[in-house]
Amino acid sequence: MSRNLVLAAAFAALSLPAAAQEVTDGPGPNLVIEVAGTANGTVVIDLLADKAPQHVAQITALATEGAYDNVVFHRVIDGFMAQTGDVANGKAGGDLSMAGMGGSDKPDLPAEFSDISFQRGIVGMARSQDPNSANSQFFIMFAPGDFLDGQYTVVGRVISGMEVVDAIQRGEPPATPDVMTKVTVQP
Numbered sequence: 001m002s003r004n005l006v007l008a009a010a011f012a013a014l015s016l017p018a019a020a021q022e023v024t025d026g027p028g029p030n031l032v033i034e035v036a037g038t039a040n041g042t043v044v045i046d047l048l049a050d051k052a053p054q055h056v057a058q059i060t061a062l063a064t065e066g067a068y069d070n071v072v073f074h075r076v077i078d079g080f081m082a083q084t085g086d087v088a089n090g091k092a093g094g095d096l097s098m099a100g101m102g103g104s105d106k107p108d109l110p111a112e113f114s115d116i117s118f119q120r121g122i123v124g125m126a127r128s129q130d131p132n133s134a135n136s137q138f139f140i141m142f143a144p145g146d147f148l149d150g151q152y153t154v155v156g157r158v159i160s161g162m163e164v165v166d167a168i169q170r171g172e173p174p175a176t177p178d179v180m181t182k183v184t185v186q187p
Helices: 003-014 053-067 162-166
Strands: 030-036 040-048 071-077 083-084 123-125 136-142 154-160 179-186
Touching: 003 053, 040 053, 040 162, 053 154, 053 179, 154 162
Parallel strands: none
Antiparallel strands: 030 040, 030 179, 040 154, 071 083, 071 179, 083 136, 123 136, 123 154
16 A cells, blocks of 8 residues: 555544544443434433542432433533533523523532543533532533643543534524433433
């Protein structure tokens, strides 16, 4: 094979859709998110209870209570991340003018920083300027964001459905936001 064909084949392999990446399912639990809107499908997130036990406990409690059901993706920045989880102000069908400004009735959490880098598919907890203010909102990375390392708590990684995440409508806020119609927890 000529060098040009080898280079062309290597380039083609590098340009394959990132959604085809293989990610191993850890011990869980897994957060299963049914998404509807521009994006339609299921996203499965392996929650990292060993790295962020308090955050994972809060997310799983909110999901089990149904608090995340019908919550929109309110901040979606192309090439960066998709943010959701405002259970107070982000319910589809309601007034979304304050989406992204609220949390839940549960207490804010102390930071649980780890050595996991913010790469594509990593899920982090959103917060205010106070590192100890994460509550219910989380974001999924479209691309690497190393500048977030040690600044935000990593709570999980997408193990299935990254192509659904990639299809979420962009905007701050999106014109017609995609919705987490049902969020459940599996062991």
